[in-house]
Amino acid sequence: MYFGLDDDALALREGLREMLATACTPATIRAAWDGDACEQLWKDLGSFGVPGLLVPEADGGLGLDELAFVAALEECGYAGTPGPVVETLICLPLVPLATDGSARVTVMAASGGTPYAGIATHVLDPSGELHELTERSVVETVDRSRQLATFDADPMPVDISEADLARFERRGALGTAAYLLGLARRQLDLTVGYVKTRQQFGVAIGSFQAVKHPLADAVVGTEFAWPAVLRAAQTLVDDEPDADLHVSMAKALASDAAYRMSRVCLQAHGAMGYTVEYDLHLFAKRTWALAKDWGTAAEHRELVAEQLGIGRDS
Amino acid sequence: MDLRETDAEQAFRAEARAWLEENVPHGLPSGDTKEGFALHLEWEKKLFEARWAVVSWPEQYGGRGASVWEWIAFEEEYYAAGGPQRVTQNGIFLLAPTLFEFGTQEQQDTLLPRMASAQDLWCQGWSEPGSGSDLASLKSRADKVDGGWKLNGQKTWTTRGAFCTHLFGLFRSDPESERHSGLTYFLVPLDTPGVTVRGFARLDGDEGFAEVFLDDAFVPDSAVLGGVGKGWSVAMATTGSERGLTLRSPGRYLATVDRLLELAHDRDLDDTDTQRLAQAWMDAEAYRLFTLQQVSNEKAGRGRPGESSLNKLFWSELDIRLHELALDLLGPDAELEGPWSKGFQFALSGPIYAGTNEVQRNIVSERLLGLPRK
Numbered sequence: 001m002y003f004g005l006d007d008d009a010l011a012l013r014e015g016l017r018e019m020l021a022t023a024c025t026p027a028t029i030r031a032a033w034d035g036d037a038c039e040q041l042w043k044d045l046g047s048f049g050v051p052g053l054l055v056p057e058a059d060g061g062l063g064l065d066e067l068a069f070v071a072a073l074e075e076c077g078y079a080g081t082p083g084p085v086v087e088t089l090i091c092l093p094l095v096p097l098a099t100d101g102s103a104r105v106t107v108m109a110a111s112g113g114t115p116y117a118g119i120a121t122h123v124l125d126p127s128g129e130l131h132e133l134t135e136r137s138v139v140e141t142v143d144r145s146r147q148l149a150t151f152d153a154d155p156m157p158v159d160i161s162e163a164d165l166a167r168f169e170r171r172g173a174l175g176t177a178a179y180l181l182g183l184a185r186r187q188l189d190l191t192v193g194y195v196k197t198r199q200q201f202g203v204a205i206g207s208f209q210a211v212k213h214p215l216a217d218a219v220v221g222t223e224f225a226w227p228a229v230l231r232a233a234q235t236l237v238d239d240e241p242d243a244d245l246h247v248s249m250a251k252a253l254a255s256d257a258a259y260r261m262s263r264v265c266l267q268a269h270g271a272m273g274y275t276v277e278y279d280l281h282l283f284a285k286r287t288w289a290l291a292k293d294w295g296t297a298a299e300h301r302e303l304v305a306e307q308l309g310i311g312r313d314s
Numbered sequence: 315m316d317l318r319e320t321d322a323e324q325a326f327r328a329e330a331r332a333w334l335e336e337n338v339p340h341g342l343p344s345g346d347t348k349e350g351f352a353l354h355l356e357w358e359k360k361l362f363e364a365r366w367a368v369v370s371w372p373e374q375y376g377g378r379g380a381s382v383w384e385w386i387a388f389e390e391e392y393y394a395a396g397g398p399q400r401v402t403q404n405g406i407f408l409l410a411p412t413l414f415e416f417g418t419q420e421q422q423d424t425l426l427p428r429m430a431s432a433q434d435l436w437c438q439g440w441s442e443p444g445s446g447s448d449l450a451s452l453k454s455r456a457d458k459v460d461g462g463w464k465l466n467g468q469k470t471w472t473t474r475g476a477f478c479t480h481l482f483g484l485f486r487s488d489p490e491s492e493r494h495s496g497l498t499y500f501l502v503p504l505d506t507p508g509v510t511v512r513g514f515a516r517l518d519g520d521e522g523f524a525e526v527f528l529d530d531a532f533v534p535d536s537a538v539l540g541g542v543g544k545g546w547s548v549a550m551a552t553t554g555s556e557r558g559l560t561l562r563s564p565g566r567y568l569a570t571v572d573r574l575l576e577l578a579h580d581r582d583l584d585d586t587d588t589q590r591l592a593q594a595w596m597d598a599e600a601y602r603l604f605t606l607q608q609v610s611n612e613k614a615g616r617g618r619p620g621e622s623s624l625n626k627l628f629w630s631e632l633d634i635r636l637h638e639l640a641l642d643l644l645g646p647d648a649e650l651e652g653p654w655s656k657g658f659q660f661a662l663s664g665p666i667y668a669g670t671n672e673v674q675r676n677i678v679s680e681r682l683l684g685l686p687r688k
Binding site for chain 2: 006226249
């Protein structure tokens with residue numbers, strides 16, 4: 001019995017952390033807010049193998065599994081990596097596009113603007129169409145790096161089997177859960193650093209229990225969500241029959257925990273955090289968006305209830 | 315990641331399940347009353363005779379030398395089978411880990427078998443009327459005399475103290491000392507002359523609490539556990555066990571959720587009920603997964619300071635949420651005495667005992683996050 005990432009996944013995560021610390025700074029995220037596609041960052045991600053992480057080695061990918069996938073995405077979340085990171089990783093196994101970071105693929109929204117379409121190169125409609133983007137019109141969003149856009153393109157048909165589609169949907173929710181917990185960890189780090197140095201009443205505000213206790217509670221939330229993400233990843237690796245149950249659990253817990261963390265971190269910063277000049281909002285706003293993307297916590301709880309048969313007999 | 319149980323682990327689980335299905339008594343009264351306690355002792359002795367009382371202990375002391383994975387499996391099976399509360403828990407789960415770590419060979423050889431077989435029943439003597447969360451301010455004294463120590467003072471909120479035979483507790487052995495230094499951990503038979511025990515009722519009305527008065531009670535030098543003046547660090551080893559895994563295994567909450575889903579089964583559920591039930595299942599499962607990760611990390615040398623406080627915060631709040639949901643489903647019937655109303659009142663003690671959750675939040679923020687104490 002061993003519950004956790006293996007040494008290879010841990011090493012991947014370390015390496016990615018080091019790379020993103022310089023390749024993806026808050027300035028990079030701010031550039032994405034202005035509509036920059038961050039091509040250099042994506043080249044760096046490509047050199048590292050991130051976009052093709054789930055693509056078989058024979059097709060130019062790393063051929064890794066969902067455990068490595070969540071390890072990498074948690075780290076991408078920590079850096080606030082802009083663009084369709086989760087989406088590109090789950091789309092590339094389905095479409096014959098480059099894995100070197102030149103293809104940034106997002107997933108067609110059911111209605112309205114499609115997230116990241118403003119800076120993506122392609123949009124995959126999982127019902128079986130791939131769009132190469134040329135013309136697009138960006139919709140304003142709270143997190144501007146989300147680059148929601150409507151577009152007009154001639155689609156190419158793509159053949160996606162039912163099994164592939166199911167795996168695709170699970171990976172989307174799971175990857176987003178991992179990314180959310182990375183965002184939460186970043187906000188926590190920013191906040192711990194801040195409350196240790198910010199002085200009021202002659203002491204660091206981090207010494208006050210009124211600051212400590214909500215942070216401790218938020219940490220409980222994220223700490224108990226991460227094992228659920230790992231468990232769900234394992235169900236995909238082993239293609240277990242109750243994968244949907246575990247993926248929904250992971251996304252519900254991660255959405256709630258990351259959102260809670262963003263609230264507590266913003267509050268702990270006081271007015272200092274309530275500004276676009278300070279970096280916290282870059283991570284908080286992505287959290288708000290992703291907590292609702294790929295299914296809200298309530299929608300996933302509903303799915304969990306269905307899988308467990310709760311309420312079925314009444 | 316490897317979530318498979320080995321053949322040996324599977325066999326262990328199957329053996330436990332079969333025995334428990336056959337032997338678990340149902341409908342025992344609360345073990346926190348005099349009559350109930352006696353019935354629970356019969357069950358404890360039966361567990362011991364079949365060598366299920368202390369599965370993780372070495373065989374020489376009545377255990378099976380079970381691994382921590384096997385222990386977790388046993389606990390899951392125990393609670394899934396509807397096994398009753400363990401009235402021996404404060405000895406077996408709190409004192410024993412400390413005895414294994416700090417006890418002399420003689421202490422281990424004498425005390426552990428009697429504890430496992432429920433001949434000696436241990437209660438915890440830490441809190442005092444003026445020292446709760448601020449345990450280091452305790453005033454009970456130990457004065458050195460020829461061949462041993464004279465104990466004086468008062469301990470309180472001692473769980474099942476009125477039914478137990480022995481107390482483990484902290485006493486100030488250096489009258490000049492302050493706070494964490496100069497404390498010594500003592501093992502005290504409650505029939506020692508000078509010891510008076512008075513039981514009193516907890517919130518739920520059962521006589522589950524006691525106060526223990528010590529008036530020149532003599533104990534020999536061999537009653538010291540872990541060295542004179544070392545009491546604080548010895549005691550902290552026990553709090554780690556208490557907050558973390560050994561006191562509250564995941565099996566307990568998984569079983570509560572099963573009962574909760576059963577309760578919900580033939581009721582009209584609205585969307586909020588459904589959401590809360592799904593959350594309850596997820597939370598219990600999350601606690602299980604967290605503990606698997608925690609044990610794995612500790613074995614790999616990646617344990618983190620303050621981690622057992624995360625467990626304690628989670629299971630104590632979870633237990634309350636599970637019972638609140640049950641009472642909401644019961645509606646007006648929630649006021650009737652019964653397992654859920656009883657369980658609810660017990661759950662309310664979770665954030666208080668074993669170090670209040672306020673103390674745990676301090677520990678998480680100071681040791682895990684590195685925030686300043688002052």
